[in-house]
Amino acid sequence: MFTKEAVEKLSAHLGEPDWMLQKRLEAFALWEGMNLPTTSEEAWRRTSLRRFKLDKITPSLNGGGSQEMPSRVSSQLTETPAGGEIVQVDGDTLSYSISDELKEQGVIYCDMSTAVNEHPELVQKYFMTDAVTADEGFFAALHGAFWRGGSFLYVPKNVQMAAPVHTSTWNASGATFSHTLVVIEQGAEAVFSDEFGSETGKGQFMHNGAVELIVGDNASLTYVSIQEFGDNMFQFTHERGRVGRDGKLDWIMSIMGTGLMKAFQTMELDQPGGWGRMSGLFFGDKRQHFDLDTQQNHNAPNTVSDLLYKGAMKHQARSVWQGMIKAKKEAQKTDGFQANRNLLLESSARADSIPGLEIEADDVACTHASTVGKVDEEELFYLMSRGIPRELALRIIVQGFFDPIMQRIPFEGVQQRIAEQVIEKVGSLVE
Amino acid sequence: MSIALEVKDLHVSVEDQQILKGVNITINQGEVHALMGPNGSGKSTLAYTLAGHPFYEPTAGEVIFGGEDLLDLDADERSRAGMFLAFQYPVAIPGVTVANFLRQSINARRKAEDADDKGITIPDFRRLLKAKMAEFNVDQKFAGRYLNDGFSGGEKKRAEILQMAVLEPKMAIMDETDSGLDIDALKIVSDGANRLKESLNLGMLVITHYQRLLNYIKPDYVHVMLDGRIVESGGPELALELEAKGYDWVREKHSQAEAA
Numbered sequence A: 001m002f003t004k005e006a007v008e009k010l011s012a013h014l015g016e017p018d019w020m021l022q023k024r025l026e027a028f029a030l031w032e033g034m035n036l037p038t039t040s041e042e043a044w045r046r047t048s049l050r051r052f053k054l055d056k057i058t059p060s061l062n063g064g065g066s067q068e069m070p071s072r073v074s075s076q077l078t079e080t081p082a083g084g085e086i087v088q089v090d091g092d093t094l095s096y097s098i099s100d101e102l103k104e105q106g107v108i109y110c111d112m113s114t115a116v117n118e119h120p121e122l123v124q125k126y127f128m129t130d131a132v133t134a135d136e137g138f139f140a141a142l143h144g145a146f147w148r149g150g151s152f153l154y155v156p157k158n159v160q161m162a163a164p165v166h167t168s169t170w171n172a173s174g175a176t177f178s179h180t181l182v183v184i185e186q187g188a189e190a191v192f193s194d195e196f197g198s199e200t201g202k203g204q205f206m207h208n209g210a211v212e213l214i215v216g217d218n219a220s221l222t223y224v225s226i227q228e229f230g231d232n233m234f235q236f237t238h239e240r241g242r243v244g245r246d247g248k249l250d251w252i253m254s255i256m257g258t259g260l261m262k263a264f265q266t267m268e269l270d271q272p273g274g275w276g277r278m279s280g281l282f283f284g285d286k287r288q289h290f291d292l293d294t295q296q297n298h299n300a301p302n303t304v305s306d307l308l309y310k311g312a313m314k315h316q317a318r319s320v321w322q323g324m325i326k327a328k329k330e331a332q333k334t335d336g337f338q339a340n341r342n343l344l345l346e347s348s349a350r351a352d353s354i355p356g357l358e359i360e361a362d363d364v365a366c367t368h369a370s371t372v373g374k375v376d377e378e379e380l381f382y383l384m385s386r387g388i389p390r391e392l393a394l395r396i397i398v399q400g401f402f403d404p405i406m407q408r409i410p411f412e413g414v415q416q417r418i419a420e421q422v423i424e425k426v427g428s429l430v431e
Numbered sequence B: 001m002s003i004a005l006e007v008k009d010l011h012v013s014v015e016d017q018q019i020l021k022g023v024n025i026t027i028n029q030g031e032v033h034a035l036m037g038p039n040g041s042g043k044s045t046l047a048y049t050l051a052g053h054p055f056y057e058p059t060a061g062e063v064i065f066g067g068e069d070l071l072d073l074d075a076d077e078r079s080r081a082g083m084f085l086a087f088q089y090p091v092a093i094p095g096v097t098v099a100n101f102l103r104q105s106i107n108a109r110r111k112a113e114d115a116d117d118k119g120i121t122i123p124d125f126r127r128l129l130k131a132k133m134a135e136f137n138v139d140q141k142f143a144g145r146y147l148n149d150g151f152s153g154g155e156k157k158r159a160e161i162l163q164m165a166v167l168e169p170k171m172a173i174m175d176e177t178d179s180g181l182d183i184d185a186l187k188i189v190s191d192g193a194n195r196l197k198e199s200l201n202l203g204m205l206v207i208t209h210y211q212r213l214l215n216y217i218k219p220d221y222v223h224v225m226l227d228g229r230i231v232e233s234g235g236p237e238l239a240l241e242l243e244a245k246g247y248d249w250v251r252e253k254h255s256q257a258e259a260a
Helices: A004-013 A018-032 A100-104 A112-118 A120-126 A138-146 A377-384 A390-406 A412-426 B043-051 B075-081 B098-113 B122-135 B140-144 B153-167 B183-200 B236-245 B248-259
Strands: A084-089 A092-098 A108-111 A151-155 A165-170 A179-184 A189-197 A205-215 A220-228 A233-243 A248-255 A260-269 A275-284 A289-298 A304-313 A318-327 A335-344 A350-354 A357-359 A365-374 B004-014 B017-028 B032-036 B057-065 B083-086 B171-175 B203-207 B221-226 B229-234
Touching: A004 A018, A004 A138, A018 A120, A018 A138, A084 A108, A092 A108, A108 A112, A112 A120, A112 A151, A112 A179, A120 A151, A120 A179, A138 A205, A138 A233, A151 A165, A151 A189, A179 A189, A179 A220, A189 A205, A205 A220, A205 A248, A220 A233, A220 A412, A233 A248, A233 A275, A248 A260, A248 A412, A260 A275, A260 A304, A275 A289, A275 A318, A275 A390, A275 A412, A289 A304, A289 A335, A304 A318, A304 A350, A304 A390, A318 A335, A318 A365, A335 A350, A335 A390, A350 A365, A357 A365, A377 A390, A377 B075, A390 A412, A390 B098, B004 B043, B004 B203, B017 B032, B017 B043, B017 B057, B017 B203, B017 B229, B032 B043, B032 B236, B043 B057, B043 B075, B043 B083, B043 B171, B043 B203, B075 B083, B075 B098, B083 B153, B098 B122, B098 B140, B098 B153, B122 B140, B122 B153, B140 B153, B153 B183, B171 B183, B221 B236, B221 B248, B229 B236, B229 B248, B236 B248
Parallel strands: A084 A165, A151 A179, A165 A189, A179 A205, A189 A220, A205 A233, A220 A248, A233 A260, A248 A275, A260 A289, A275 A304, A289 A318, A304 A335, A318 A350, A318 A357, A335 A365, B032 B203, B032 B221, B083 B171, B171 B203
Antiparallel strands: A084 A092, A108 A151, B004 B017, B004 B057, B221 B229
């Protein structure tokens, strides 16, 4: 159960210093004062948790490290060998490597618990202090108290990371609380891919994660997240990127799995010249429910944000995208764009698309676009008139729909894997 | 073996409205037939019906092609049997490149012939596409562009010719191929169609409003459609007569015929 004793036990098991225990307990105290969100809260209006039984899910203390990973999870996803790789099951690290080249560059890449012990000054400065904080909500606080596993990447000033790093997080038992913390110092550059998966198991699983991406002045980060949890997974994540002066954050995600997921994804452009792009691809089938809550916050002048989320839904699946662009009073000359495009493969599927603008500055260019549509019969006929059978034509159209996002993924291996998942999901349709 | 397209007493409805009211036409491979007629006479309905668009419902008659009734086949099966519709308005497929689309089209044919076929190899396909693009004056950059997405009118029609060159049909329906083309583009597209006619011994049904196209694609036969029927047939001189006199005399002649 989620108790104060469980927090203390977890922290002791991980051999954490007292400051981290105290941080956990603070988060726990916050959490105790909160209730499981209900649909009466605006952010949860379209996502009901009535089927979710938190009391049946226990925090994982000892991990499930004996579980075998499906080969696809640990398989090499990048054509050039990763400079570092971490594979975790239920928060325990199963394998870990970092190249000498990255070490020589001064890059720190390790699992999050190791970072707490070996790099306390960095972790204390950045861990749930400025990007994701425990007071953001029920699941942020729960995460703050029970987080376990995940990875830490730190790229020092002016270092262009010689090769990308890749973390795989596998969920084999009840719950995982992975924490990704990426800090790119001034003028540095990095590419990180973060992968999450599980087999569909019995009962309810939960992934309660956090992602913190800190991009310094003139720094650049490409962050790719690939999620393919099993259908019995409930996923709740808080994810936030912060971009410094003339910094760049290219954030790309693929969402295929879970029975229900709710993600809060926020881009903060804190300094002039910051650039942030958010690209999302999601495909729901059966009774999957995806709820994506995005914010593009322009906190300084001359900042640019660009969001494109594309979702396909079939069967009784449902997606919700609720996006907001905010431009503070001082954020003049900002350029914010958001687009959410949805393709319904069957009339039983549903997509809700809710764009929003909150603009306090008067000299900005902020626009949004959202569409929900069916597969165009004329496109199908055109492809069929060239000899392509209907099912294949449908698959080609869906793949084409996702292509603009696929083009933004910097790894061919990841593109291929997502393409395969798309093909599998399109499958055959009842018509 | 040379085959024919035989349309016999074809009746077609769209949303319960009768559009084609008994069309008869036979096109042998290697022949060019022009189909002319005023707007709304049913020309495009015939084109889409022959290609198998589900919106058009045949209610009577048959369309024999290579011994089969095409009306029993889905659009993709008709294409694989050797039919090709060059669209008046080719449809944009965002996110799907010309190259990817053509490779899938070729592979669909191979797969229909042999379920175990692994498809054309990428190098073979690249060679084929490169050669066809060179032959039909299509910029090599075309291969990587999204199909018809943001193409100019001329580019779309050239892409249709390129597809025909790659898919090598036996019978082509050119639905107002001249619409939206300037004279230079018209020459290029007609030249492509003529060369394909020679190399493939293609049968062609050229649908157009204007004599202009028929200066470039020379018909062996000209037909006039009026109110869902072919009412006049003749040689190339019929097109010139229509150009000079318009359709009114055809209308008059046939309204009188109906009245009588």
